[in-house]
Amino acid sequence: MASSTPAPCPPKGQALLEAMRRHLFSSQAKSASLATTHDHYVCLSLAVRDILLTSWVDTVDTYTSQHVRTATYMSAEYLLGPHLENNLVSLGLREEARAACEALGLTLEEMLAEEPEPGLGNGGLGRLAACFQESMATLELPAIGYGIRYEFGIFRQQIGPTGQMESTDPWLARGNPWEVIRPEWSYPVVIGGQTVIGVAYDTPILGYGVHTANTLRLWSAQAPDAFDFASFNAGDYTRAVLHKVQSETLSKVLYPNDELEQGKRLRLSQQIFFVSCSLQDMFRILGSQGIPVTEFHRKFAVQLNDTHPAIAVAELMRLLIDEHGVDWDTAWSITTATISYTNHTLLPEALEAWGLELFQQLLPRQLQIIFEINARFLRTLRIRFPGQPDLLERLSLIEEGPHRKVRMAHLAVVGSHTVNGVAELHSRLLKENLFAEFAQVWPERFTNITNGVTPRRWLAVANPPLAELLNDAIGTDWCRHLDQLRKLEPLATDAAFLERWQGVREQAKERLAATIRQDTGVLVDPSSLFDVQVKRIHEYKRQHMAALQVVERYLRLRAGEDLPPRTVIFGGKAAPGYAMAKLIIRLIVGMAEIINIDPAMDGRLRVIFLPNFSVKLGQKIYPAVDLSEQISTAGMEASGTGNMKMSLNGALTIGTLDGANIEIRDRVGDDNFFLFGHTAEQLAAINRNGYHPMPWLENDALAKEAIDLIGSGHFSEGDRDLFHPLLANLCSSDPFRVMADLGDYRRAQNEVDGAWCDAGRWSMMSVLNTARCGFFSSDRSIQEYAERIWKVVPVPVNSCSVIPQSS
Numbered sequence: 001m002a003s004s005t006p007a008p009c010p011p012k013g014q015a016l017l018e019a020m021r022r023h024l025f026s027s028q029a030k031s032a033s034l035a036t037t038h039d040h041y042v043c044l045s046l047a048v049r050d051i052l053l054t055s056w057v058d059t060v061d062t063y064t065s066q067h068v069r070t071a072t073y074m075s076a077e078y079l080l081g082p083h084l085e086n087n088l089v090s091l092g093l094r095e096e097a098r099a100a101c102e103a104l105g106l107t108l109e110e111m112l113a114e115e116p117e118p119g120l121g122n123g124g125l126g127r128l129a130a131c132f133q134e135s136m137a138t139l140e141l142p143a144i145g146y147g148i149r150y151e152f153g154i155f156r157q158q159i160g161p162t163g164q165m166e167s168t169d170p171w172l173a174r175g176n177p178w179e180v181i182r183p184e185w186s187y188p189v190v191i192g193g194q195t196v197i198g199v200a201y202d203t204p205i206l207g208y209g210v211h212t213a214n215t216l217r218l219w220s221a222q223a224p225d226a227f228d229f230a231s232f233n234a235g236d237y238t239r240a241v242l243h244k245v246q247s248e249t250l251s252k253v254l255y256p257n258d259e260l261e262q263g264k265r266l267r268l269s270q271q272i273f274f275v276s277c278s279l280q281d282m283f284r285i286l287g288s289q290g291i292p293v294t295e296f297h298r299k300f301a302v303q304l305n306d307t308h309p310a311i312a313v314a315e316l317m318r319l320l321i322d323e324h325g326v327d328w329d330t331a332w333s334i335t336t337a338t339i340s341y342t343n344h345t346l347l348p349e350a351l352e353a354w355g356l357e358l359f360q361q362l363l364p365r366q367l368q369i370i371f372e373i374n375a376r377f378l379r380t381l382r383i384r385f386p387g388q389p390d391l392l393e394r395l396s397l398i399e400e401g402p403h404r405k406v407r408m409a410h411l412a413v414v415g416s417h418t419v420n421g422v423a424e425l426h427s428r429l430l431k432e433n434l435f436a437e438f439a440q441v442w443p444e445r446f447t448n449i450t451n452g453v454t455p456r457r458w459l460a461v462a463n464p465p466l467a468e469l470l471n472d473a474i475g476t477d478w479c480r481h482l483d484q485l486r487k488l489e490p491l492a493t494d495a496a497f498l499e500r501w502q503g504v505r506e507q508a509k510e511r512l513a514a515t516i517r518q519d520t521g522v523l524v525d526p527s528s529l530f531d532v533q534v535k536r537i538h539e540y541k542r543q544h545m546a547a548l549q550v551v552e553r554y555l556r557l558r559a560g561e562d563l564p565p566r567t568v569i570f571g572g573k574a575a576p577g578y579a580m581a582k583l584i585i586r587l588i589v590g591m592a593e594i595i596n597i598d599p600a601m602d603g604r605l606r607v608i609f610l611p612n613f614s615v616k617l618g619q620k621i622y623p624a625v626d627l628s629e630q631i632s633t634a635g636m637e638a639s640g641t642g643n644m645k646m647s648l649n650g651a652l653t654i655g656t657l658d659g660a661n662i663e664i665r666d667r668v669g670d671d672n673f674f675l676f677g678h679t680a681e682q683l684a685a686i687n688r689n690g691y692h693p694m695p696w697l698e699n700d701a702l703a704k705e706a707i708d709l710i711g712s713g714h715f716s717e718g719d720r721d722l723f724h725p726l727l728a729n730l731c732s733s734d735p736f737r738v739m740a741d742l743g744d745y746r747r748a749q750n751e752v753d754g755a756w757c758d759a760g761r762w763s764m765m766s767v768l769n770t771a772r773c774g775f776f777s778s779d780r781s782i783q784e785y786a787e788r789i790w791k792v793v794p795v796p797v798n799s800c801s802v803i804p805q806s807s
């Protein structure tokens, strides 16, 4: 609670305060004596929304009156994180909001804690979509984000003695002050012969320090008639509402699988549902501006975020031909001039392929169109590559065999003018492996755009003390032009600056230590090395390799070795049906239980599993990381974006040559990065010769000891069977090559220990990581998409509301 005599409110704070009071009456219908903390949060959000509405309305007016070319981003996931603080920072009103809260006897922190986050995504792919929306607005690019308004977002994770437990995420239960329903923009979608209506819910996405507020338009499913009167009149009430319930399940829940396609009926229904609504909405916009449908590709650039929206290729064809009377050839040139596709993974289990039977049942007309696209595509191939039926079979949109399937990635490649990967290595492997033969057919179609993250959320919002230090040291421009961080380089050897840098880092670590205590009950030492791996739990990300390393450290400490104190922090959700990932969590939890109470550790090793990793929690974690674990099997992590968030906030990376790690290392310098492990090429060579983990393990006494300790039941209350599936897998097929990299990982970890002991050098390396990370801004990624793929240019919005430049 604030002190009894708050500091006087600045004028904008005063205006916010008055708006909060007004909303308590006019929106919450309460008197101050009955208002809950949540009421106050809603009032503050509505007060902030009132301010940004001017920009939002002006943005739509500007785009409409100028008939601007528009990028539309189609994504099944948006991992947005809370809106309030981000909007306050973009408006430059954070301190004013703080003062307004204090005048009411509240704190801004209490208000921020009240906001449930819209967790409409699983991990990196959904978070990237959210960073991209914010960058498009900041760069003043006309854009619309399209997706699904899931009533239940990513499940909540609790951690008990048996590992992960899931519960639902009713993020909308108390309403959502950031969205506006637009019932006038509703569209019918026919799925399996039944019609479902998609209703638009709009959320403003404000740019930083500009008047642009773009729209994120999420579709919610409704039944065409709430009620089946025929059944009702026949006395069957339940039946009367059944269709309503069935229709509305379409946008009920986000599938909790990251990089795994399960081929479920509801999932394909969700895909056509949001894609069709979005395309129909684009036709509506076209019509309202008097633009002929044959100009669709001049008005819109449609970006597919992975293959989840790939059905757009067939649906755009259907709408052009069936609904707008366009001939096939014209429709095909419009479609391929409009659509581009981003691939996010090489993992085979993530590649979507839908059984023909299911497709035929749900989307017969779209399937007919896919067959026709395929027939024409194969005909051109046959002429270009005579006598190569195998090639045609490999490239076909239809996978033949006993269970014929539609290959969605092939549909996306054939229907797009540009296909991009998300980091240099990934884009190269796409061209050499997954899409090698497509790249022979259309070499010019393939390109790379390395991912990025928004510095507003991941630095200005997440790490205010660092933001302030940067403002003092290099000015405020970094927040819009992240390359400006370069100016920090000379300060990496400046003793006074390094001292302030250290202070900022200590604050962040103390803040995280408090969160750890609150969420797990464990006390950690903020002066120990914070070694962090937070991301979805997946075998290719190799959390089990990090866990083995911790067990080795435990053994070494018990044997009397002198190692600097470490706090090893894990976090991340496992897909509820992914047994091995859940077992890895169980192992980490079991290790934490024993190691954290072992007196022999004497505070030199703590293991933490932070439950329910989310955007909110990430904002507390990233600023406090000393060592960023980016240890995926080379060739498997398309890019990674957590790696960028940590390095940007001054962490040093221990990592493999995988995804964007390679580009991070190129930029921060190999002296400031702990590299280990086999390269993708080396692993490919090992695989060709037949890999077996045993020879690696046999020469490694420490690894053997660690595995034996786990197998003995030491971390499972004596249960020797519990971790058997994990250990047996590591010692037999070891599909993610843990054993091949473990020894070198240990060597790199020893280097980390050595470097940590030289605090001055570590700080310098930390500064250089931040200084050289400017490239990894999502502004740079989006600029590349806009210039090279979408051909969309900035359209500044002149608004009468005055927006200050920095927070």
Ligand code: OX2
Pocket: 123, 124, 125, 128, 258, 259, 306, 344, 345, 350, 422, 451, 637, 638, 639, 640, 641, 659
């Ligand atoms: C993820 C990738 O695994 C990750 O490497 C990448 O940084 C992120 O997408 C954003 O590009 N589902 N999630 C991903 O790919 C898929 C499919």
